[in-house]
Amino acid sequence: MTLTQPFVTEVDFASGVFSPRRGVYQRRLSDMIGMVADPEAAARILESEGDRLIYEVHTVELPVEEGQIPHCTTRILPGTIGGECHMTKGHYHARREQGEVYFGLSGRGLLLLQTAEGETSELEMTAGSAAYVPPYWAHRTVNIGAEDFVFFSVWEARAGHDYGTIERDGFRKLVVLRDGEAVVVDNPKYA
Ligand code: M6P
Ligand code: ZN
Secondary structure, three states: OOOOOOOOOEEOOOOOOEEOOOEEEEEEHHHOOOOOOOHHHHHHHHHHHOOOEEEEEEEOOOOOOOOOOOEEEEEEOOOEEOOEEOEOOOEEEOOOOOOEEEEEEEOOEEEEEEOOOOOEEEEEEOOOOEEEEOOOOEEEEEEOOOOOEEEEEEEOOOOOEEOHHHHHHOOOEEEEEEOOEEEEEEOOOOO
């Protein structure tokens, strides 16, 4: 056990930017090829306009040990890939019994959840929404607005991210833009 010093971070609600800056990482179109419903559409966009930014995460850096509570902001840019709204990769926790809390800071989003047994849930999030991701639910966030969707997340350090299961099977539900409206549809390719 290391004794971590207390600290405070200022969070910009519109952008999710942390002051002081701590850890930041970005996910671009090329990182999402294995996650989107239409990888050919993603490849065409890559070819024609380059590697667009899909989302960015500002995070604190804490040791991965019992009792530590990592937290971060995620900013998902508006836009679509082959009609599918910009989203995070989505993951199960490697330790399935760990939950998580999301808090909406700006914009409009949809939180997609699913269990290995086939249950699904979709929760709308705006500024001020506190959403609970219970243990055993995979989770992915989607920007369904015309502005950035920004939210704050808090979880237990040892939860871990399992991306492989989502990469292999996909999500049961997709969020697509139809006549300017985000709609949730069944994923025809769900394994
Ligand atoms: C949320 C949290 C983070 C996660 C981030 C991006 O802020 O769930 O743990 O890393 O979203 O989502 P993903 O890891 O699925 O790309
Ligand atoms: Zn999580």
